[in-house]
Amino acid sequence: MDFTLTKEQLLIQKMARDFAQQAIKPVVEQIEKENAVPAEILQGLAELDLFGLAMPEQYGGANAGYESYVLAMEQIARVCTGPAMIISAHSLGLGAISNFGSDEQKAQYMPKSCKGEHIASFAFTEPGTGSDPKQLTTSAVKDGDYYVINGTKRFISNASYPGPLVLFAIESESGKPTAFIVDKLCPGYSVSQPWDKLGWHGGDLVDIYLKDVKVPAANVLGQAGDGYPILQYGIAYGKIGMNSVALGTTLAAYEEAVHYAKEKTHRGQPIAKFQAIQLKIAEIAMLYESSRWMAYRLGFLANKPKSYRDFAKEAALSKVVVGRNAMEAARHAMDIHGSYGLMNDYEIARIYRDAAMGPQVEGVLDMQKIIVAGDILFG
Amino acid sequence: MNIVVAMKQIPDLQQIRIRNRQPVLDDVPLTFGNIDKNALEAAVQLKEAAGGQVIVLCAGSAELEDTVKEALAAGADEARLVICEGELESSQSARLIAAAVKQMEAVDLILFGEGSGDNYSSQVSSRVAQILGLPQVAYANNIQAEGGALRVTRSLEDCEEILELQLPAVVSVTADINEARIPSVTQILKAGRKPKETLDIGQLGIALPAAGVETLSNLAPETERKQVVVKTVADLVKALETEGFGGRG
Numbered sequence: 001m002d003f004t005l006t007k008e009q010l011l012i013q014k015m016a017r018d019f020a021q022q023a024i025k026p027v028v029e030q031i032e033k034e035n036a037v038p039a040e041i042l043q044g045l046a047e048l049d050l051f052g053l054a055m056p057e058q059y060g061g062a063n064a065g066y067e068s069y070v071l072a073m074e075q076i077a078r079v080c081t082g083p084a085m086i087i088s089a090h091s092l093g094l095g096a097i098s099n100f101g102s103d104e105q106k107a108q109y110m111p112k113s114c115k116g117e118h119i120a121s122f123a124f125t126e127p128g129t130g131s132d133p134k135q136l137t138t139s140a141v142k143d144g145d146y147y148v149i150n151g152t153k154r155f156i157s158n159a160s161y162p163g164p165l166v167l168f169a170i171e172s173e174s175g176k177p178t179a180f181i182v183d184k185l186c187p188g189y190s191v192s193q194p195w196d197k198l199g200w201h202g203g204d205l206v207d208i209y210l211k212d213v214k215v216p217a218a219n220v221l222g223q224a225g226d227g228y229p230i231l232q233y234g235i236a237y238g239k240i241g242m243n244s245v246a247l248g249t250t251l252a253a254y255e256e257a258v259h260y261a262k263e264k265t266h267r268g269q270p271i272a273k274f275q276a277i278q279l280k281i282a283e284i285a286m287l288y289e290s291s292r293w294m295a296y297r298l299g300f301l302a303n304k305p306k307s308y309r310d311f312a313k314e315a316a317l318s319k320v321v322v323g324r325n326a327m328e329a330a331r332h333a334m335d336i337h338g339s340y341g342l343m344n345d346y347e348i349a350r351i352y353r354d355a356a357m358g359p360q361v362e363g364v365l366d367m368q369k370i371i372v373a374g375d376i377l378f379g
Numbered sequence: 380m381n382i383v384v385a386m387k388q389i390p391d392l393q394q395i396r397i398r399n400r401q402p403v404l405d406d407v408p409l410t411f412g413n414i415d416k417n418a419l420e421a422a423v424q425l426k427e428a429a430g431g432q433v434i435v436l437c438a439g440s441a442e443l444e445d446t447v448k449e450a451l452a453a454g455a456d457e458a459r460l461v462i463c464e465g466e467l468e469s470s471q472s473a474r475l476i477a478a479a480v481k482q483m484e485a486v487d488l489i490l491f492g493e494g495s496g497d498n499y500s501s502q503v504s505s506r507v508a509q510i511l512g513l514p515q516v517a518y519a520n521n522i523q524a525e526g527g528a529l530r531v532t533r534s535l536e537d538c539e540e541i542l543e544l545q546l547p548a549v550v551s552v553t554a555d556i557n558e559a560r561i562p563s564v565t566q567i568l569k570a571g572r573k574p575k576e577t578l579d580i581g582q583l584g585i586a587l588p589a590a591g592v593e594t595l596s597n598l599a600p601e602t603e604r605k606q607v608v609v610k611t612v613a614d615l616v617k618a619l620e621t622e623g624f625g626g627r628g
Binding site for chain 2: 068
């Protein structure tokens with residue numbers, strides 16, 4: 001079992017870190033205030049192939065594998081979670097097309113998305129359901145060579161950017177959940193103002209309103225009435241990106257805690273000299289190390305899963321650990337900062353808010369535990 | 380234009396820890412110095428403007444075979460590596476680099492960073508130029524190809540000097556010549572497939588001279604606290620301004 005990163009992986013990690021430090025760090029405050037990632041940052045990420053990092057070369061991707069994806073995303077999120085969230089949601093939507101799309105669908109939708117010219121989305125959640133496909137109300141009624149889609153989707157990432165949207169609706173002929181590829185910004189498609197989130201500023205979550213949106217029947221992803229495997233894929237693979245964002249947040253908390261502990265003085269010496277602070281630093285280090293290897297391992301497993309069901313269990317397990325660890329690490333780092341940590345002048349305030357997001361998005365922690373227990377107890 | 384960029388493999392300075400006033404180099408990854416990367420970027424930009432090839436040339440330990448991927452990802456077309464273990468002093472590096480260049484065909488320009496990231500002796504470029512009998516310009520912060528010559532701007536203390544340099548020549552660049560590009564994922568993955576030739580000292584046909592200079596210590600100077608006593612806020616502000624702290628960042 002060799003845990004050494006290859007030279008290529010180290011270079012990809014460094015590439016992401018350098019870009020984040022040089023290009024993103026100077027505008028983090030702007031992203032926080034405006035809740036928007038500047039176009040030049042997205043352009044820079046696209047030029048580095050980060051929008052197609054794990055996608056096949058045949059369709060314009062870099063084919064670097066999901067381990068490298070996790071390494072890169074961690075470094076981006078370490079500086080700012082907004083851009084990382086955009087790439088994460090994009091990779092989920094694009095990955096669904098890559099895994100379940102026909103050759104024609106892949107040829108039509110993947111090249112521009114891999115280059116970052118289009119940004120993909122994945123839309124399951126509705127006001128009435130975040131996890132139960134039986135509660136879906138968005139409808140897709142067959143009308144000749146088209147489907148007419150009506151409904152509302154909630155908390156959808158990247159919905160304001162042009163590009164493909166993998167959307168779940170109840171297909172009229174089968175009466176079952178079906179995945180469709182919708183060209184965003186088409187007639188009948190509109191979005192709400194972004195939700196004012198606690199953290200992950202810059203990565204928009206909006207509601208999508210679909211009013212008589214016409215989609216070619218050829219845009220069914222997979223088979224009509226057979227959307228569940230694609231949903232299962234999405235639930236699992238979405239966690240690779242989410243884990244990476246939480247991991248980057250944990251790393252940021254770690255670094256801020258060490259930096260503050262070495263600089264802040266009490267009675268003439270750095271607070272790092274006091275045991276109470278040392279215990280917290282050790283806790284944060286352990287939280288980071290355990291998260292890190294779980295997140296990296298999930299990236300490794302994602303390249304060749306035994307099955308989507310098996311991978312879903314691994315992803316759920318990993319998400320609980322990494323998401324919870326991010327919150328705990330941020331809490332320890334906040335405690336080290338004391339009341340200064342409550343001031344937005346200090347990075348830890350933003351990191352603390354960002355850490356709170358991971359456990360609640362893409363399936364709450366208790367839902368993940370049910371998936372894990374179900375696999376262990378009932379096979 | 381065929382350009383050789385001489386780069387030195389060094390420990391990643393950002394990952395070095397100091398223990399008992401000694402650097403801990405165990406498990407520190409190897410990389411190239413920042414100004415060497417500026418030199419490489421300058422070469423790649425010249426190639427993109429005028430055509431040709433960029434060859435990265437390094438002398439150092441066997442880890443170079445991996446480290447050089449960083450340069451190949453950043454735009455070098457191929458690599459020549461002179462493998463020899465142990466620390467190399469500047470005169471030795473210069474001999475090895477010059478000998479390797481002599482074995483290459485049609486080299487128009489040899490670029491260096493003004494100083495390596497670790498020792499910053501700033502000697503190797505001048506020594507190589509002298510051994511090869513080539514003209515040299517140092518402190519270059521701009522290089523333009525014009526026909527078969529180069530127009531080089533030197534950044535000096537209180538002026539800028541513009542020179543015309545006939546090729547072949549040696550130029551060493553400063554950090555402000557450019558901002559080294561960050562390679563994309565695709566460029567990183569393709570780097571390992573670019574041509575690499577490794578040589579040992581025997582293949583260069585030279586004997587390595589004994590080191591003439593030995594580095595005894597390489598640490599930041601210890602500075603005493605200034606212990607400036609201030610009695611008023613105005614005194615404090617003035618003291619801070621004198622030290623270059625202009626107020627809240």
